[in-house]
Amino acid sequence: HYSWSQRRNYYVGLTGVDAFVTMQFTSDFQEKDIVFGGDKKLEKLIDEVEQLFPLNNGVSLQSECPIGLIGDDIEAVARKKAKEHDKTIVPVRCEGFRGVSQSLGHHIANDAIRDWVFDKKETDFEPSSFDVNVIGDYNIGGDAWASRILLEDMGLRVVGNWSGDATLAEVERAPKATLNLIHCYRSMNYIARHMEEKYGIPWMEYNFFGPSQIEASLRNIAAFFGPETQDKAEALITRYQPLVQSVTEKYRPRLDGKTVMLYVGGLRPRHVITAYED
Numbered sequence: 001h002y003s004w005s006q007r008r009n010y011y012v013g014l015t016g017v018d019a020f021v022t023m024q025f026t027s028d029f030q031e032k033d034i035v036f037g038g039d040k041k042l043e044k045l046i047d048e049v050e051q052l053f054p055l056n057n058g059v060s061l062q063s064e065c066p067i068g069l070i071g072d073d074i075e076a077v078a079r080k081k082a083k084e085h086d087k088t089i090v091p092v093r094c095e096g097f098r099g100v101s102q103s104l105g106h107h108i109a110n111d112a113i114r115d116w117v118f119d120k121k122e123t124d125f126e127p128s129s130f131d132v133n134v135i136g137d138y139n140i141g142g143d144a145w146a147s148r149i150l151l152e153d154m155g156l157r158v159v160g161n162w163s164g165d166a167t168l169a170e171v172e173r174a175p176k177a178t179l180n181l182i183h184c185y186r187s188m189n190y191i192a193r194h195m196e197e198k199y200g201i202p203w204m205e206y207n208f209f210g211p212s213q214i215e216a217s218l219r220n221i222a223a224f225f226g227p228e229t230q231d232k233a234e235a236l237i238t239r240y241q242p243l244v245q246s247v248t249e250k251y252r253p254r255l256d257g258k259t260v261m262l263y264v265g266g267l268r269p270r271h272v273i274t275a276y277e278d
Contacts, residue, residue, distance in 0.1 A: 025049065029066065039072045046081045046089065057168045058088030068095030078116070088168060090116040103186070109163075110190035117171050125169075127176040130225060131159045135192060135203075136184035139164030147183075147208050154222060154232040163188075175199045179224060181206050210275030211244045248278070 013019035025048065027033075027041035046059055059081075061074045078091040092112045097105035132151060137144040144165045148158045159177055160170035174180075180192045180203035192203040204224065206217035215237050222233035260276050262269050 034066060034070055037070060037072050038067070039074070039077050042072070042074065042077050043081060046077070046085070050085050050087070056087070058090065060090040060092060062092045063095050065095045068093075088117060088120060088172075106187040107190055110188065110194070113171060113191055114194050117168070118175055121172070123169070123173050123176075125159070125173040125176060127159075127173075127178075128157055129178055130156050130229070131177040131179075132156050132221075133160040133162070133170075133174050133177045133180045134158055134183065135160075135162060135180055136182050136188035137161060137164055138184070143208070150208070150214070150218065150236065151181075151221070154218065154236050155229050156221075156225070175201065177201055179204060179221075181221065183208070207271050207274070209271040210278040211240075211248075212278050213271070213274050 015022050025045055027038060027045055029038055029041070033041065042061065049056065049059060061078060063072070063074055067074065074091040074093060078089040081087075082089040090112055092109060094105050094108045094112075098108065099105055134144065134147060134151070137147060139145070139161070144161050148161060151158055160166060160174050162171055162174075175195055175198070178201070180195060180201055182188055182192055182203055182205050185205050189203075192201075195201045196203055202224075204221065206221060207213040208217060218233045218237060219230070222230040262272060262276075264272055
């Protein structure tokens with residue numbers, strides 16, 4: 001079944017005027033489409049998106065389970081319509097987030113960026129030597145925005161924050177960055193390794209869960225860029241110390257001697273544990 005939507009954490013404004021999260025375009029998938037294929041309906045949907053939103057920069061096609069069963073050639077549709085509309089169209093053949101614990105799904109999504117977004121069109125983006133991509137931060141609780149503030153306060157420029165908070169332009173210019181910072185290694189190491197091999201961009205893991213890990217990560221990142229950035233990182237850490245101290249003093253008396261049970265999934269237990277230790 002083919003449908004279209006946007007991220008709900010961007011939902012502000014008036015529906016149908018300057019906000020479109022609640023607008024769902026559906027191809028009305030029926031039994032005959034299972035038998036004869038639904039790719040013609042997909043082509044029509046892309047044409048309708050182009051008519052309704054002519055300022056769009058691109059379209060992503062994410063196949064759901066029926067498409068995996070009937071084998072519609074979404075890649076062929078993407079090639080045809082990308083040429084017809086002169087737009088980036090990205091097919092992601094990943095029904096049900098495939099693989100054990102979603103691992104294959106992550107790999108497929110990374111490969112889709114590599115094969116369908118990178119090096120596909122010229123960009124007038126002007127790089128600097130302090131540009132970083134924040135990769136594998138899904139911004140579930142707005143954490144990507146907080147991370148961006150810290151990195152920019154120590155003199156870096158976050159040129160891409162993806163996939164949870166990315167625009168197409170940010171992903172397209174990613175190969176021009178100086179350093180890739182990975183928050184969720186498991187889901188995004190593939191694309192970081194590809195950028196290292198093809199574009200010579202080094203990558204580094206970081207952890208912004210809890211004050212001690214934030215401090216350690218800021219210092220590691222700053223060390224890559226040199227003394228000037230290291231000085232800014234130390235000033236930043238010093239500036240936040242009173243806040244960290246006040247939070248610790250407030251909660252430590254209530255938490256001393258207590259046991260924590262972690263019931264977590266995507267937030268990665270090894271990261272969250274250090275925050276509780278703080």
